[in-house]
Amino acid sequence: MNRFVAAERALRTAAPHQLLDAVSPVLCGDYAAEAVELLMADYGLTVLQPVSELPHTLEPVPVHSSPAGRAFGAQEPFVEEHTDGRVRAHLPVTVRGDRLGILSVTLPSDRLDEETLAELADIAEVLGHEVLVAERDTDLYLQARRRDRLTLAAEMQWQLLPGRSCARPEYELGAQLEPAYAIFGDNFDWSAAADRLTVYITNGMGEGIEASLLTSLGINALRNARRAGIPIEDQAALADQAIYAQYRGASYLSVLMLDFELSTGRIRVVDAGSPQMLRLRGRSVERVDFDAQLPLGMFEETDYVVQEFRVAPGDRLVFVSDGVYGVAAPGGEKYGEKALANAITSTRLLPAAEVPRAVLRELTGHRGGPKPEDDALVVCLDWHGRQTPG
Secondary structure, three states, X not given: OOHHHHHHHHHXXXXXXXXXXXXXXXXXXXXOOOEEEEEEEOOOOOEEEEXXXXXXXXXXXXXXXXXXXXXXXXXXXXXXXXXXXXXXXXXXXXXXXXXEEXXXXXXXXXXXXXXXXXXXHHHHHHHHHHHHXXXXXXXXXXXXXXXXXXXXXHHHHHHHOXXXXXXXXXXXXXXXXXXXXXXXXXXXXXXXXXXXXXXXXXXXXXXXXXXXXXXXXXXXXXXXXXXXXXXXXXXXXXXXXXXXXXXXXXXXXXXEEEEEEOOOOEEEEEEEOOOEEEEEEOOEEEEXXXXXXXXXXXXXXXXXXXXXXXXXXXXXEEEEOHHHHOOEOOOOOEOHHHHHHHHHHHOOXXXXXXXXXXXXXXXXXXXXOOXXXXXXXXXXXXXXXXXXXX
């Protein structure tokens, strides 16, 4: 058995809470590793937190000013050299574009060649897949992501999410919610199929647990209809009925629904509320407006109409909730479309997964303080299109 297969088998047969304990002996014995550490990205994407058994915790590592953070941001292995003849390889733990954290392996410099680095990177990828499976049966990795305690509303919202980023040849997606530890109404969802991508951007009214319950009902109603193979206009109608039946119009959910055809870039859109979409094409940013329809659950048995739009390879779509474009500075000036366009332009060289956090940092500067009064949601989609054989 070669050493990579041994590491893979150790991970696949390990108890959910012992993934690192299971793979470390293989890394130490077959790769001459002297130290092995798993760091998980926190909910705010500001630090990488070492995985350890609670209540024992280790110091987090900053994402934006550390070697591990460099590997996390670039999504490429980064080798940190020490003066004592050792190196530390920082390896992205990522699953289909969803960035979970970093595996750091310390070993003698003369034991790290290109082949070994590539094998360690593959082991980190396998570890990522096993972490996602293990999270069904243990809280260890979810606890490691927490720099602070989540509110109950935020706990519910994060559990609804499909991930924070994903990538396929046709597109790359990234998203972030703020305040990460106290979010309550905003949410996003996506689902990929062989020929389609469906994206929902939602903005639930209200605050705290009530907003979270409303969004949970809406997202699950939309998923239920989508998984039955129903078109997005009928998904909207069925979710509208479910929310109205529960709240009788007293609460409702704003949602922007998009169904992408991967082969053509054609999008079928239902705009039922306040989330906005902006398109970056080249260096030009423009807001894309659709015919506004009623939010889900406002009235009984609302009919929804699909509109069509098309994206071209190289387009970047940025979706924001009203907690972004409606934020006021200390002097009362709203963030607005111009400032948002500037933020999108200034982050154009970043990968899609990095853009939401960068835009939200700009928003924090405009707000003049770290504590927002409303949820803020940013989703970024880079469209590459499907390459046809030529």
